[in-house]
Amino acid sequence: MKNINNPAELERIAGKIRLKALEMTVAKKKGHLGGTFSCVDILVALYYGGGLGIDPSRPQWPDRDRFILSKGHACLGLYPILVDLGFMSQERFDTYGDNGGLGGQLDTGIPGVEWNTGSLGHALGVCAGMALAAKMDRKNYRAYTLLGDAECAEGSIWEAITFAGEKKLNNLVALVDRNRLSVTEVLDDDSFFRSFPDAVRSLGWDCYDVDGHSIPALLETFQKAKTSEKPVLIICQTIKGKGVSFMENTIKWHHSVPTAAELEKARAELVKERP
Amino acid sequence: MSLADKDIRDAFFDELCRIGSRDPNVVIITNDMDVFSLRKFKQDYPRQFINIGVAEQNMINVAAGLAACGKRVFVFGILSFVTFRCYEQIKVNICSMRLPVTIIGMGAGLSFGFDGPTHHAMQDIGLMRLLPEMEILNPGDSASAAQCARLAYEGKGPMYIRIDKGTFPEFYNSGDNFSSGLKVLRDVANSDVTIVASGFMTRQAVAVADALESQNVRAGVIDIFRLKPVDGSALRDLADRSRSFVVLDENAASGGLGTIISEILARHSKKIPFISLTLPDKQFLEYGAREWFLNRSGLDAPAIVEAVLALVGRKVP
Incomplete structure (x- = not known):
């Protein structure tokens, strides 16, 4: 389990992960860069900052923390992490986008991946089941999921929120990548998002609002979550396309592939950001 | 009492209770359906019984999460609502994950004739057959119903069992070879x-x-x-x-x-x-x-x- 506490080092790693996702998207002409870049800092906090209790040498360790990237289309943010930590080989990552190779969603054939993704609204209920299993077995592992903000409109999310609140699953953490852009829409602070934290709180959860690009702030919030007596929702305020100026807050970059010129510009920005 | 005198629901759930009383990893979840023969189990093993409420999508998702962490999960409810209502949850989280979760559909065929087309179970076999990983059991007497509970417990993957109601003539006996189905x-x-x-x-x-x-x-x-x-x-x-x-x-x-x-x-x-x-x-x-x-x-x-x-x-x- 990585437990890096130097913020500059964690930011450097996040830049490196973004760069790998960018290069792979261009190489294979496939990828969801906008929603990948918005959640890379959250993934780095989980995997490198000590957020998740996991062991790459034992992917099936029964007492590991469970993590489901519900927005599995951001898999290009996770693949390089799994390679870097030793869950998966670089050769395997290189098959991304090839027929029969790594795909645009996650599956359990990949060491370190807990769940098959692709359909939204499922992971929170699944994680609630995992958290409940830990309670039943008096184990200390925790269940984390990272949801997209548009995904929170799914009815099954609300069934799971109600259930977890009632069951007081304080070993369950739901992170929301609040990047404010869905596939076709801008998701402003409308009545849904304005009432979201209070609604979830009223159903028996603790809620935090955090800068989703501040890894220290994320780690501090993960620590708070560990002492909560309730399930915890962390709304991570993020920027879709974060790290590349021309991609930020632009619907086009949900799943566009950069041209050669755009690649160079993006690369320069990501490399420059690395201290 | 011979099995032929026993309501097919009791034959199935009595066997499931026996299994659950011996294995603390067995978890039974319902969407607020009452089954007579589970009342005692619910009292005796409250940690192994969950009434999750009328929320079938979540019932399947929670079952999947529990199963992925080593639990042997049985979910039950009125047939249409534990199949059609939560079909994608079953497809993705039970079947594509190949988890040993048993879905028990109550009220096979027209057992709930008076409750209209939402309760008529006429299309579910076709629906569940489409799922490549799913096994389907449809017992027609109490002995085979009890056997279905054992098969589900011993099974390694997703299973769907349709349970009828009432008493049936005895077609099987416990000594039968059930392997060919x-x-x-x-x-x-x-x-x-x-x-x-x-x-x-x-x-x-x-x-x-x-x-x-x-x-x-x-x-x-x-x-x-x-x-x-x-x-x-x-x-x-x-x-x-x-x-x-x-x-x-x-x-x-x-x-x-x-x-x-x-x-x-x-x-x-x-x-x-x-x-x-x-x-x-x-x-x-x-x-x-x-x-x-x-x-x-x-x-x-x-x-x-x-x-x-x-x-x-x-x-x-």
Whole structure:
């Protein structure tokens, strides 16, 4: 389990992960860069900052923390992490986008991946089941999921929120990548998002609002979550396309592939950001 | 009390309770359905029983999460709501994950005839058959229902079990070999017709065979309680020894036992006369007793006898 506490080092790693996702998207002409870049800092906090209790040498360790990237289309943010930590080989990552190779969603054939993704609204209920299993077995592992903000409109999310609140699953953490852009829409602070934290709180959860690009702030919030007596929702305020100026807050970059010129510009920005 | 006197629901759930009382990893979840024989289990093993409320999508997702962490999960509720309502959850989180979760659909066929098309279970076999990883069990007596609970517990993957209601004649006994998922109840050799049925309709098949006997038509009867994977090889052998096949199916014309048997016969080189008597391909926006629906659909015993006589070329008396 990585437990890096130097913020500059964690930011450097996040830049490196973004760069790998960018290069792979261009190489294979496939990828969801906008929603990948918005959640890379959250993934780095989980995997490198000590957020998740996991062991790459034992992917099936029964007492590991469970993590489901519900927005599995951001898999290009996770693949390089799994390679870097030793869950998966670089050769395997290189098959991304090839027929029969790594795909645009996650599956359990990949060491370190807990769940098959692709359909939204499922992971929170699944994680609630995992958290409940830990309670039943008096184990200390925790269940984390990272949801997209548009995904929170799914009815099954609300069934799971109600259930977890009632069951007081304080070993369950739901992170929301609040990047404010869905596939076709801008998701402003409308009545849904304005009432979201209070609604979830009223159903028996603790809620935090955090800068989703501040890894220290994320780690501090993960620590708070560990002492909560309730399930915890962390709304991570993020920027879709974060790290590349021309991609930020632009619907086009949900799943566009950069041209050669755009690649160079993006690369320069990501490399420059690395201290 | 012999198993034949026992409501098929009690036979299944009593066995499940026995299993659950021995294995603390067994978890039973319902969407707020009351089952008489689970009341004691609920009291004795409160940590292993969850009423998750009327939230079937979440019921399946929570079951999947529990199963992925080592629990043996059984979920139950009224059949339509634990299949149709949460189908994608089953497809993605139970089936694609290949988890040992058993989905128990209560009220097979037209057991809830009075409650309308939302409760009529006429399309679920076709629906669940589409899921490649899913096994489907449809017991038609108490002994095979109890066996289904054991099969589900011993199984390694997703399973769907349809549970009827009421008492049924005893077709199986606990010493039977359940491995092929079917049983020849009346010998097919030297018979004029072979009747194939499952679940509730097996009782009908036996009654029809008796009625045919009195008209000098010999009918073999096969009960199939495991609809998927169905034992195609045994059925091909039985078809080879039969003069004609009649399927009785309390399901819509498409997707149920009629479809299953026609697929087997169509792939088989030996062709025999075959008819499939099923419910119509429609949703009944009507309310009534099961027998009323069966009469109107040509699935009552006299109508079936008439159809069989026509198939075997006998005049209807």
